[in-house]
Structure formats: C-alpha cells, structure tokens
Amino acid sequence: MKTNAATNINCIIRLIQYKNAIQRLKKLGFIKVFSDNLGDATGVISTLVRKDFSMFGITGNKKGGYIVDSLLEQLNRILGKEEVQKAVIAGAGKIGTALMEYQGLRNEGFEICAAFEINPQKFNSESRIPVYHIESMQEYIEKNVIRLGIIAVPTDAAQQVFDTMILAGIRGILNFAPIQLKAPPEIAVSNVNIAMELEKLWYYVKMS
C-alpha cells in the first residue's frame, strides 16, 4: 500500500483492531476499558496500546482507563468512520457476490452501492444491490463520487478494470484477482489472494 511517509501503517492497523475490540466489549456491557484489555484482545502489550493512543492525542483517565463511548468516537473520527463509506465491486462471481451480501462489511459501515459485470442479467433478480454492465462502471463512479473499489473479476480482466476505476476517480482498491496490478503511486491497493494464503499455509504444514 502506498502512503505518506509519516504514517505508520502498522499503527493504523492496530487502531482498527482496537476499535473492533472495543465494539465487541461494548456489546458485552463494558463502559470503561483499560489498555490491558485492549492489549489482550488484540495480542499486543498494553504500553503499545497507550503509545498508539497518545500518538493520536487520545488520553485515558488517571487510573489508566478509557471511557468506551468516548474512545470509540475518537477512533471513528481518526479512521474517518463518521462519513458514509461507499464502494463498488467489479465482478459478480462467487467472491464478488459473497461480498455484496457480506454482513461483515455492513457491520463496519461500508455500503456496497453497486456491482458491475460483463453479464449482469443473471444477478439482478437475486440481489438487493444493483448489478450493472461493466461498461457503465466509469460513469457510475464519476456520478456518485465513489472512492473505493473492489476488484473480483478474472485475472485477465483485472488490470483493465483497475485502470478504468482509477480513471473514474477511485483512490483505494481491494484486489482479489491473483495478479500484480500496475498502480500509480497515489493509489492505495490492498491485495487479498486467498489461494496464495492457502498455498503458504500448505507449504508450512508440509515443512513442519
């Protein structure tokens, strides 16, 4: 992922993990949390939790506790979660369709506005999310000012879809196609290669 030099990607990842842990603890009735709680829930030491928080100006009370609601509010503001997080998907195959309906994304405030397919007819009846022809993707992204795109098309089509998304104004892309996309430096790209993750695991299992 490309980023400005000052931002520590690992710190942001931890902030997201803390936020998710706090959301779970809130559901369990927690009103206050301690850095030890968040360290335990995310697998880091408590001093790192406090250091990460203080980097973003979040301070606890004298006893080292944080008020859950206030902490969540501050983390959501830092992570830009107060705005509507709209995204589009290219490709409505197995993975794309699963993401369209994935509760895990809705829980985190993401709204998949539309999906785009080379053969959209077969999907429209089933889904709550509109599925349009891939040729209308650029216009839709421009018109609706979408900044996040998910690529779930076959490998051969991925680079072209990527280029079209960027041309239309997409700035962050989650790519499920198992290919190295050629991306300009100002575009953030995260690759999720499920088959490769399994291949890595398989290698380690065979070696152990």
Added chain:
Amino acid sequence: MKTNAATNINCIIRLIQYKNAIQRLKKLGFIKVFSDNLGDATGVISTLVRKDFSMFGITGNKKGGYIVDSLLEQLNRILGKEEVQKAVIAGAGKIGTALMEYQGLRNEGFEICAAFEINPQKFNSESRIPVYHIESMQEYIEKNVIRLGIIAVPTDAAQQVFDTMILAGIRGILNFAPIQLKAPPEIAVSNVNIAMELEKLWYYVKMS
C-alpha cells in the same frame, strides 16, 4: 504465521508468485522464460528471481532462460503441490459458501472436501460439496487426515472452532473471522480480514 527460523516467508511468497506467473505464461504458449519475464510479472528485479531460484537449487541455462515445464515441476515439488491439498471449511455463510465454489482454489489444486455448519440443512441441496453439522467436524478431520482448515464462522464462534480443528489434527488455518485467535506456536495461521483491508484503504483515501 509461525515458521522455522531458517525459512524466509517472503521468499516462499515470491516462489508462489513466480509459479502462478509461469502458469499464466505457459497458457500463452511460452516454452522458455527468463528471470526478467518473471520479475516483470511479479514486480521484483530479475536478480532477485535468480537468487530465489538458486536458493532452492533451481538453475537456468547458459543464456539465463528456464524451461517452463521443468521450472513448474521444480516449483511444484518445492511447494508441495504434487500432493492432494485437502481442506475443510467451518461456516457456510456468504464467505464460506463462496469459497466452497471458488474456482481460484480449484485452479491451484486445492480440494475443499467438506464444510461444517451449525445449521447444515439449508445448504445440502445446492452444493456439490457436502455440508455437515459442526459437531461432526472433529471426527471427519481425524478420519480423513485433513491438515488445512478454513474458518468462516461468526467472530464469537471462531476460537472454539479453531481449538477443535487443532485438536483434530489441522496444522494450517486460514481465518476469515475478524478476531485474534490464540494459537499454539506449531500451528500456522493466516488471517484474511476483508473489512479491515477496506478500513485501511478508506483511511488512506481520506488522508490523501
């Protein structure tokens, strides 16, 4: 991911990427490839390709080329791809169901043998892959000597499913639940947190 100290995880990831690139080039009719080709396809410099290969005893011909079939054979042997790569899935929700039918896993030689669900009735009719009750998972894994597990259950159930899988003999786990699993050091775990990837991207898009 836990591993023995001598193995460089990044090198293994690159070997998998080279192998996938070679497979694509083979489909395009390539009989010979050069380290430059593989560097271009995977985004690394060609000297690193040659270094990675020589680390595993793979050598090219005098002109720096590699015969595609021989190279694929050697990489598949190193990566353990010559054996049947069986895996089970826990959780047949949106993500689990998508993975059951995901061509990208089959293309890489993975066979999803079965899925396990707390409510298996609703899935059996649709899928080619059997969906059993989660309570039969341990016995199935033991009986069929499965070593790879995929966790796609809700967050609250993930640790218990993980513990059961390990007890049954699973050694490598791909985890889609957005939670930090408590894992013994000999077990390889890869986490795929789709919502978190989008949250990271969103953060960078907001900052840029």
